[in-house]
Amino acid sequence: MDHIFLYSSLYLAFLMLLSLYRGVFGPTVVDRMISVNAIGSKTTVVLILIGLLYHRVDMFVDIALAYAMLNFVAVLAASRYFQKRKGLYDEGPFR
Amino acid sequence: MDIIVVLLLFAGLFFFTGGALGILRFPDFYSRLHPAGKLDTLGLLLSLTGLALYNLHHFSVGALLTSLKIILIVVFVFLASPTATHAIVDAGIRAGLAPWTKGEERR
Amino acid sequence: MAQDNEQTMESMDRGHSMNSDEVGSSAGPPRNRRLFFYPFILTFIIMCGTWVLLSGKFDAFHMSLGVISCALVAYFSSDFLFSSPKPAGLLSKWVRFATYIPWLMVEITKANLHVMKLVLHPRGMDMIDPKIVKFRSKLKSDLALVTFANSITLTPGTITVSVSLDGDFKVHAIDKASGDPLPGEMEQRIAKAFGEE
Known part of the structure; x- marks a missing residue:
């Protein structure tokens, strides 16, 4: 069972790398925010998997909960911050 | 018991794969939000349910509390994820990004 | 401008x-x-x-x-x-709301599989056809509108872009199959769950 957890978390890390591509090369700022959100939700699962591997789930589950909340607040704050910025993308205003 | 856990975990990983590939493949930011915001949510639900079941293997009060905390994470993500998705869409709309329509070049 | x-x-x-x-x-x-x-x-x-x-x-x-x-x-x-x-009406409202959750889960799973098909299909990029759908909901209370908006966002293929207090919805749908059935059955079920027949 430990092997399955280990390889699942490695696979999740690989998927995070795929999402990171969008974060680095994404054409707009909002693309980068999507990437941050996706990486954060995978990290929550990886944290619990690490806890199961080290037999300390009771400790890691609190970290995962705090991380999920922090991820949510970060995305919310970033989108509130960028929504007043004009010219993220040079096109006419769309309503 | 272990078989159910592994099945749930792999189903979750399958949906996570779909989310990551969707972020890479889809043509514009509005359509990228569809896999990113929601395939990930279902993947998290499935895999964390599996892990909470596995955690109950050696039953005790502490293990039960830990499993309930994992379920609490799932509930929180189900409330928070649509809100975050909506906030990102709102930011895009107010910044004036026009949605991609069929036949345009991908960006 | x-x-x-x-x-x-x-x-x-x-x-x-x-x-x-x-x-x-x-x-x-x-x-x-x-x-x-x-x-x-x-x-x-x-x-x-x-x-x-x-x-x-x-x-x-x-x-x-x-x-x-x-x-x-x-x-x-x-x-x-x-x-x-x-x-x-407080307790019975929450009980009726709890009966809405399982139906929503089934709906989410079905719609997720639909988007998975679009992502993994080799010609999936030709199958998506995003557009903005506008409609007016008959729901009245704030809580019902918020639940409806979040449910629309949770079912893949559709994202709520904006909601007004009168119930005007703008929804971004990824293809025809997911955009057409709106508002549909989900609205009726939420109206029933919040007692707004």
Whole structure:
């Protein structure tokens, strides 16, 4: 069972790398925010998997909960911050 | 018991794969939000349910509390994820990004 | 042009907040003693459950700390969680809402598989056809509108772009199959769950 957890978390890390591509090369700022959100939700699962591997789930589950909340607040704050910025993308205003 | 856990975990990983590939493949930011915001949510639900079941293997009060905390994470993500998705869409709309329509070049 | 746009947006924002203020004052904070009691008790029970779940310690010191802080939080914010001042319909509303959840889960799974098919299909990029769908919902209360908007966002293929207080929805749908059935069955089920037939 430990092997399955280990390889699942490695696979999740690989998927995070795929999402990171969008974060680095994404054409707009909002693309980068999507990437941050996706990486954060995978990290929550990886944290619990690490806890199961080290037999300390009771400790890691609190970290995962705090991380999920922090991820949510970060995305919310970033989108509130960028929504007043004009010219993220040079096109006419769309309503 | 272990078989159910592994099945749930792999189903979750399958949906996570779909989310990551969707972020890479889809043509514009509005359509990228569809896999990113929601395939990930279902993947998290499935895999964390599996892990909470596995955690109950050696039953005790502490293990039960830990499993309930994992379920609490799932509930929180189900409330928070649509809100975050909506906030990102709102930011895009107010910044004036026009949605991609069929036949345009991908960006 | 951009200046103009920003101004209209700001005035729209102001109108929005004024509207929500009116709604808030018409509902009114239930300072009547009897009406205040039921939301307080329900919030207190939920807070205590969360405290026990998160702390995991059952000795007298931690439990008394929990009871004190739960009572304080429930006193200050009891009208956030259960805004309806009528105690009678409160519990049955939540029970009916709980019966809505399993249907939503089935719907989410079906729609997720649909988007998975679009992502993994080699010609999936030719199959998607994004467009903005506009429609007007018949739901009235704030909570029902928020639930409807979040449910639309949770079912893949559709994202709520904006909601107004009157129930005007703008939804970004990824292809024809997921955009066409809106508002449809989901709206009826939410109307039933919140008692707005």
